[in-house]
Amino acid sequence: MQRLIAIAVFFAAVTAGADDCVRQTDLSCPAKTITASIIIYDCTASDGSRYDLWQFSGKAGDTITIEMHATAFDSYLVLLDPNDVPVAENDDAVRGNNDARVVFTLTSTGTWTVVANTLTAVNGGDYTLSIACAGNVRRRAAKH
Amino acid sequence: MLAGAFGLRTLPLLAETPAVCTLTCQQTLGPCYDSGTVVRPNITEGKPGLPTLLSFLVVDADTCQPIENAAIDIWHTDAQGIYSAPINTFCNPSDAGARQMTFCRGVQLTGAGGWAHFNTIYPGWYSGRTTHIHATIRVGGNAMVTTQFYFDDALSDAIYRTHPSYSNRPVKDTTNLRDNVIGGSAARVAPYLFATKLIDGKSLVARKVIAIRTSPTTCNA
Helix, strand or coil: HHHHHHHHHHHHHHCCCHHHCCCCCCCCCEEEEEEEEEECCEECCCCEEEEEEEEEEEECCCEEEEECCCCCEEEEEEEEECCEEEEECCCCCCCCCCCEEEEEECCCCCCEEEEEEEECCCCCCEEEEEEEEECCCHHHHHHH | CCCEEECCCCCCCCCCCCCCCCCECCCCCCCCCCCCCCCCCCCCCCCCCCCCEEEEEEEEEECCCCCCCEEEEEEEEEEECCCCCCHHHCCCCCCCCHCCCCCCEEECCCCCCCCEEEEEEECCCCCCCCCEEEEEEECCEEEEEEEECCCHHHHHHHHHHHHHCCCCCCCCCCCCCCCCCCCCHHHHHHHHHHEEECCCEEEEEEEEEEEEEECCCCEEE
């Protein structure tokens, strides 16, 4: 029975984890909060955990804060640059809690991707994801 | 790209900060260290390969509390199994270009939470060794441990078989269990395996907890 379950998980991973998982575009600067759910049909990472991909347009020099909150599972965030290079990850906004937070200064202008993931392979559930983008402090100060 | 390349084996999983921290032990420095390493988060120098974010958490082995300002000095090969820097020619045979570069080498300091991160590529392999990353951890300029970390063979095999930066080479000839540094048993390798997540088949994150003592302690892996 366990092997059957493992095979089912494997094929689900092959299907949902196939290239070009849908990248949703609801996230945007300067600030946005969305509510979504991790479900069994979401993309699957190599460790069997599920994730959603959320894109946003970012400017080089802006500092972004991304927060993910869930009660049904331990949240995990990864930030991908416009070339899909992972540049930041976090699972504990505060050590030991279930929320995740990434603070990062963008290194290029373009379409960035947030991976909203469960830390481990669990059933999932609802979560909120928020983004706040702050412009380059030095640049803004110069305008005044 | 790599989706579907994995078998049914269970890969090491990312997990919470551990409640019990097992001391990270000494492994050989090897012949390919270069003392000219600089502090920088991105160590790729444009080398092609699977984009990989390495995250290290340095903790006190006795209290499990994070250690701030620990310096993590890492070095590993490019996708073709070649080290950079003008070092022992064993490390970059017949590759004059690699000897002029410093790719896949760098130092990062841990922050208040004990974490440090490197942007790099997944290392390639060379004959006689399994896939590995070297590291020396220093506190206050003093080396606390020099060691090596490894990846699950299934992950390496999948990447080497399917990613264009690696797939031109033969099958890796040494598994973790047969490695001449850490091989012998799964139990011996396990404390030195990265926990990994491959996202969308294109982006890898890998984590490792390093537990050290700042007082003199010697243990060998």
